[in-house]
């Protein structure tokens with residue numbers, strides 16, 4: 001038996017400070033997550049400066065807790081992985097600085113991880129990733145279809161033209177007075193209601209793999225404001241159900257279109273914060289019956305949101321591919337996977 005690969009991973013791109021220890025890329029020895037959601041709720045979204053300060057306060061505590069819970073010492077570690085983008089620059093810098101400090105002090109290699117690759121690799125804890133794979137990546141900041149031709153290769157084949165799906169959830173939730181982040185609560189409300197409003201599903205007929213959610217968001221907000229003005233009471237559950245059904249229809253339609261266009265796909269990966277949505281999970285599962293040759297690999301529910309375990313899983317894959325960063329690694333807030341047309345020139 002070869003030596004085990006033990007990766008210490010840091011994640012601090014948004015409003016969760018997280019440190020994890022991952023064994024051989026697939027076993028979680030610890031995954032400590034300190035969330036700041038309560039601090040940001042009164043502002044209705046993440047305040048970058050507040051986020052950075054919380055990360056600074058939490059990161060050492062999270063590191064010590066993760067090492068202790070994993071029952072490992074620094075001598076046992078193989079490498080240190082860290083999210084260096086995309087995200088809030090001041091938030092990212094805290095994780096990057098902490099990871100560099102540990103790597104320097106303990107003479108360990110440093111692995112730079114794209115946060116979105118991390119989200120995809122959360123699915124690694126549900127099973128092995130088989131290539132070529134297609135990933136539907138739905139989070140608060142991103143909504144994209146990513147083609148994974150082989151391990152370590154990520155290419156965007158579809159993207160949102162405006163809002164991300166999670167962002168749309170949070171914005172319409174705000175109009176209903178639902179606390180940030182609104183996705184989970186709207187998801188629960190949606191199950192009590194019916195799709196009675198029939199909100200627009202943008203770009204469904206268009207022959208591309210791109211998404212748009214701003215028209216849907218505006219239609220929702222206009223409906224609620226109009227009802228307020230005329231003193232009409234609308235069912236909040238029906239509003240939530242109608243919104244959710246439109247989002248799910250758009251996501252499922254574009255994803256199945258991608259599967260038709262990429263017939264070599266062996267696996268469809270569902271990941272990102274919005275991948276926790278129960279409506280999306282069940283309707284995507286149902287739609288996959290038309291693709292018996294494609295396996296659906298969904299990120300485990302508790303690993304859909306931001307966490308360092310997923311960064312450790314992606315970090316292990318990158319480590320095996322020889323990816324390393326120097327101690328001059330910087331945060332890259334606008335880091336993106338390459339787009340298909342950039343690659344094809």
Ligand code: KG4
Nearest residue numbers: 139140141166181183184273274277305306
């Ligand atoms: O991936 P994530 O934790 O952070 C980013 O990288 O953006 O995603 C957070 C987003 C938020 O917009 C939140 O409202 C949404 O995921 N979300 C959900 C659900 N749980 C979280 N959206 C829909 N349904 C859910 N059950």
Ligand code: ZN
Nearest residue numbers: 119139305306
């Ligand atoms: Zn995320």
